[in-house]
Amino acid sequence: MRVLLLALLLGSAAAINLAAPVRPDPVRTPGDVLTSDPRVICVPGYTKTVRNVPQALKEQVYRSYGILSREDGEYEIDHLIALELGGSNSVRNLWPESFKTQPLNAHVKDRIEDKLHALACAGTISFPEAQRAIATSWEAAYVKYIGPLPGSGPASTPPVTTRPPAQGTPVPSVTTGVLGGRDSGAVPPLAGGSCPAGAPVKVSRRGIYHLPTGDGNYDATRARACFATPAAAKAAGYRGIR
C-alpha cells in the first residue's frame, strides 16, 4: 500500500513538472516594452541598470499561472521580451519559465534572446521587429533566426517504430474522408485524444503531426487523427514540427 502511495506521489510530481508552461499565456503575458532605442539597449551592461522584479511580484506571477509549489531551480520568472531586447519589468511581461522541461526550456529561450539582441544591435533587424518576434512566439523566432528547435528536425527525430497492437486492445478501423477528405490512412483517435498502438503518430488540430519519441509536445497533443507512420501523415498533407 505504501509503495502504491509513493508511486502515486512520484507520479503526481512528474506530472506537475511536465505541465510546466513552455510558452506564456498571451492574455496574462502579452509582453511589454520599456525601450526600443538601440543607443540605450546596446550599451554594454545595460541590463544591469534595469531594476530587479520584487519577490512578492514574482510570487504573484507564479500564482496567476496556477503554480502553488515548486522546487528550487525549477523555474525562473522570465521576461517574455527580454531585458536585453528592451523588455520591461511590468507584470505584463513576466511569466514562469521552466528550466527542467525538455526539450524546450529557459536555456533554449536564452539563445534566441541573445541572437535577437546581436542582430538588432548590428542593425540587421530593428528592435521593434525583435520585440514583436519574441512576444508573438519565441519558438517561431528561434526557428526563423537560429534554426530547428532542439528535439525537432529530421536529424534528431528518431524513426517511429510501428508496434503491433497489444492483445485485447481494439484498434479502430481506418476511416477515410472524416477529416476533410485528405486522411486516407488515418485512424480516429481514442477517447481522450490519444492514439492506438498501431497508429501512434498524432495529428494536432493545427495539422502538425507529432511522433511518440523525441517530440516534447507529443504527450500534451490531443490527436484529431492518428497514423501508423510519419510518412503516412505527410502523404495525407500534414507537416512535422519544425
Added chain:
Amino acid sequence: MTTPRQDDDLLSATQALLRAHLPEGATLERTEVNDLNPEEPGYLYLRYAVPAGAPLEYWAHWGRRDHVGQTTGQVSVKAKPREASEAAAPEAPGTTAAVPPVTPSPEEPTGA
C-alpha cells in the same frame, strides 16, 4: 483590499517622495496596480519617461517609513494613521488593525 482613493494617495505620496530622486524632465507615463497586498513590495508599478535614456521603473507600497531604494526601485511610503471614522468602525471578528509585517522572501533568479 484598497480603495481607488487609497491607491491615489499612495501614488501622490510616491510622486512626492521621488521628486528629489528623478532626473530633470522625468514624467510619469504609466502606473499599474498589481494583485498584491498594498503593504507588499511590488504593489504599485510606476514608469517614468526620461528625456535621455531608458524609462525608470519603480514599485511603491505602504510601509513603516518613507524610503526610496534607488538601486532596487522600491519605494516605501509611510502609512497614514487611520482616520477617526475608520478607527471607530467595528472590526470583523478575527481581523486586526495592525499592518501585517512583510516577511522578505529569498530572491530567485529572473530571466532577462
